[in-house]
Amino acid sequence: MQHAKRWLYLVHRWAGVVLCTFFAMWFYSGVVMMYVGYPKLTATERLEHLAPLRGAPIALEPADALRAAGMDGKPLADLRLAVASGGRAVYLLQPEGAPKRQPATVVDAATGEVLRSVDAGRATASAQAFAGASEGAPRHLGTLDEDAFTHSRALDAHRPLHRLALGDAAGTEVYVSGTTGEVVRDATRSERGWNYLGAWIHWLYPFRGNVFNAWWADIVNWLSIAGIVLTLTGTVVGVLRWRFTRRYKNGSRSPYRGFMMRWHHVFGLLFAAVTLTWIFSGLMSMNPWKIFDSGAPALRQQAMHGGPLVVPAQAASVQALLAAASPNTRELRWVRHAGHTLVLAASPTGAPAVLDAATAQAQTFNAQSLQDAAARLVAAPVARAELLRDYDLHYYSRAAHTMTGGGDKPLPVLRVVFADAHATWVHIDPHTGAVLDKSDTHRRASRWLFALLHSWDWAPLLASRPLWDVLLIVLSLGGGVLSATGVVVGWRRLVRPWRGTEQAAKVGAK
Template sequence: MSRFKNIILQIHNLSGTFLSLMFVIWFLSGFVLIFAGFPHASKEERFMHLSFLTKSDFDSIQAPSEDFSGKIELEKMNGNPVYRVYSGRKSQKVYSAISLIRCENTTEKEAVNLAEDFTGAKLKSVEKIEELDQWIPWSYYRALLPIYKCYLNDEDRTRIYISEKTGSIIQETTIKTRWAARLGAIPHWIYFKSLRLQKGLWVKVVAWISFFGILVSISGLIAGFIRLKKRKKSSKWTECSPYKKFWYKWHHITGFLFGFFVFTFILSGFFSVVDIPKSLVPVHAKVSAVKVWNQKTDVKQHAATSLSHLWNAVEGKKPIRKVVWKTVMNQACFWVYRDHYQLPDVYVAGTDGAFAKSNYSKKEISSWCKSVFADTGYDVKELNEFDAYYQKSGMWKRPLPVWQLTLHDADHTSMYIHPKTGEVIKSYNSNDRSRRWLYRSLHTLDFPFLKQHEWLRKLLLLFLSLGGTAVSISGLVLGLKWIKRKTKKSLPVRTKLVKMKFND
């Protein structure tokens, strides 16, 4: 037993010494992340800055080409109607909606005008970058290069990034959001540009650091129990630790009190970049249920409706900012966005024009389910409040009520379907649920009750993070002391020369 204790203590001493600084960085940056994440250009603001589409636009434009493949959006760019055809996460091609000819690259003058209009500030300087920088450190943004980086002359020191290829704003940062990211998201997620752009390497680095962090926390929990001492009834509660020296004692006590939280935090951080092994929680479906339900746009189905008929159908009191061509449940649809960037008016294409679509009914959901998931049992119910899996989101408006479709398949698939658009908003299988609890719940206290009381969730996060910081800082001090001792022992012993007097 004594040998086992020594092994555990040695493992904790060694691994903790080398990772204690990373633990301190994680917890300190975590305080910032509770309130501010990585900067991004607001989708809502970008949408609200789109120019309105008018009748003259609809009179002059052509229907999308049948060669267009992917998501098709009609909006205005530089005062002219254009089609944006998306073929990947960020990859897109822009065509003139009048001639269907590929649009030329955005000029520097056009980019400057867009940046000034978006921010309401005058330009200070502009540069064209050929490589991604610290504020767009995602490899899939390479498809948008080159990019105009516009420096605005305002109090916030705003910087706007505009793709030369697409003419769209892809990032916005201010001095406040940049510093928040430097102190929070970047060190916490190890979001350093040179590393983050190599996604495979970045995932491996985060996963391995987290793995060794799990080793540190588990060995620390065991060591804490091993070193726990029975105390007398009359003694102080701090006497449960056998250590007398300040840093040893408080590292033991704080580790004993907050060690389990440190472990769950590191474990959930590991699962933020690593999927749950399918050998543990199998996924039987070869194609995800979302891909089966949400169809790719078939622009040929929309040919029966002329653009003049579409205008007659969509013209209303509120002006139009964007129109999206969609295929939903084998029906050609137009999603018309007016004053809300996530909530369109839906119109179904027909030979006699387009007509407004009411919310999708339970009967329609069931009918499409039988069509695409033949021979699979299911349940459909209307969900009127958020549950453990369908929750509020900071970035996306989640509607209520919503249709919850549960399949009786091997993966126990559950989908939440937008009643307005008929498309899946969120989907879970058994593997997804496991990752949801192991990552989001443990890492951010994303539990249903706490999500309904955001102030309490953040308060608990702050309290537990304070405990984790105390454990980490005391561990860092002990680690530095350990290195200092080892360094001294490894230095060669200096011999003193002693002068000796001899009597003749």
Template sequence: MLSAIVLLHRWLGFAFALLFAMWFATGMVMHFVPFPSLKEADRFAGLSPIDAKNLIGPADAIKAAGVADVLRVRLVQRSDGPVYIVSGRSAARSVNAIDAKDAAIVSPDAARAVVDRYARNRGMTAPSLSVSLNDYDQWSVPNGFDRYRPLFRVALGNADGDELYVAWNTGEVVLVTNSRERLWNYAGSVLHWIYPTVLRRNWAAWDWVVWTASFLASIAALLGAILGIARLKRRQGHLTTPYRGWHALHHVVGLAAAVFLLTWIVSGWLSMDHGRLFSRGQLTDAEAAVAVTGVDIAGLASSIWPPVSPGAREVEWFAFGGQQFRRDRVALDKRCWFGRA
């Protein structure tokens, strides 16, 4: 039995040695430079105060958008005027808040105008340069962007090398990256998560590759810990290694780092579980039906809502527990709430 463990540990170690080293090194990089994302504070800072004159109602916006199973409706001010953004379980559309026409971003100039306003609001004073339309690239491969694809990528001509991504269907900035993040993430998240675009765009294939690699690596580490303990010898009342030279160093250091190594590798494997062994931490269909109900168009149409709060940068309608709610966001930490049964 022990000889089989030795053989399996040896060859798994041979196969995964470089992968182990890469995971440790890239994990340290990720600690200081995370994968590019748009923080909520930055997203909100890019919004403009809403011009709430002569607006159609949210119920009319839902009808015009044609989105099924609507979960929420938001009102924001874009460079081309106020728009409603109607979001369902798998789709989102934008509608002009004055004439109910489709407000999708269909041209590079429109995407550039959205970015220019967002950049001014954020204090990113630089002209937009190149614009491209992409389904996927290295920084927009996460599945959270699927409902917004394709994305316009607009590069700013500033020292930070900022690039902003605009959703074609909602006209919102959904991602901002800079040259420093992109450079360090090639040595961090892209390697650590085995995240090349050609693989990551196929979520099922990427999930299987990373789960399998981390599972086999966990077995290699566990077998090493078992062997390290089994090979210890007692001499003159002390536990010692029977090996010499590099073998002794491997034995001693491996035992000393066994707990840290196992928690590092196994926790990484568990982070890729995705419902295989444990709950995904999401509401079941029955729970969602009770709590997060769809927005009732008839209820929105029949309710008389107060005027939009002065200075509001985002207004949102949604349903929870069978009630309709509206939230006016005047500042990141300042909200006005309204409810209807």
């Protein structure tokens, strides 16, 4: 028994020497992330910075752009029109079946020129259009493949990236796609500064974009596993050394006389549960070894939508579409949803206008026909379909700066539950007919084991702010004190033998 206890103490002591610094970083950076997230360009921000399409020089219709790109009559994965590249109105086209990271083909909507390269001049023009006429001339800071604020794999199709400073009061820098010329990310001076104390350090991004990049996920996973071992052994040691019914000779229930060791002991007992919860859920955020991948087949979206997107032979003109939409329309997007070829006319505020691609007339979906179409997404019967008018535990919205925020989570939403082996749920926007997301038992387990345990994003708690803020800050600071005292204790443990050796050497020299 004594031998087992000794090993327990040794494992906790030396694991703590290595890991307490990481624990302290995670706790304090987590507080920063509550208010400043990793830089991203949300869909709403992107639309806000695009110029209105009305009045833009647009000479080409979609069919003309397809011919210019050599895609005439071919099925498409995506077709957009926006003033999005070099300050010009352009079509962005993606053929059906193209690799996920293949960049879109860009066609100038005024001249029909296929824009194949993005030089510094075009990137600067994109940044100027993003900033608006009121700001000064952007300053080109060079090109890069990846830096501290562009680790997202969603940017892979846009690399290399042009980095430009807008010269505004906020010190904004933007990243322009090296393949399409679109602004794909923005970050203010404040965001960049706080991120070095927040997401960048919390996600161990010092190990990204360098020689450690290939092992980054393994580093995070194994540090988290070691952290779980440290927390469990520390909890057992803490309980074993705490006297619940009587006191030690020093008058305390803790045997430690030193300030740091005693507070480490006390805070360890008080915050062991939350520390274990956050380290474990942090591990779950990595989907380690793909434990949340169920192997379920992909949704049969073409079965629901009636085939891929093909621009109608008698398509409505761009001007007719713009006349039918809001004067503030910033982007037209051709889509194939639930058996209809449509155009979504998006503005920075509100839901997009949904127009028939052939007639430019407003399109609405019949509830039953949409459910019937959705039933074809999975090769299994529909267990139930329900219209959600409020968010719940599995379909909810977070603030744009958070890791899971900034996405499209409209209400009401149609939830279709299938009676398949994976218990698949699909959420569909009844306004546009778009499939918003899919989950199964594995992904819903991730929601519980990662998002809920890590962010405490339970709707009643989020609705009770600042209770949520106070609770998470107090728990984070408590865990931070536990970790910081562990760092001091570990440092003393490492330095003590060295100092003893140094003092012995001095005595010997005398």
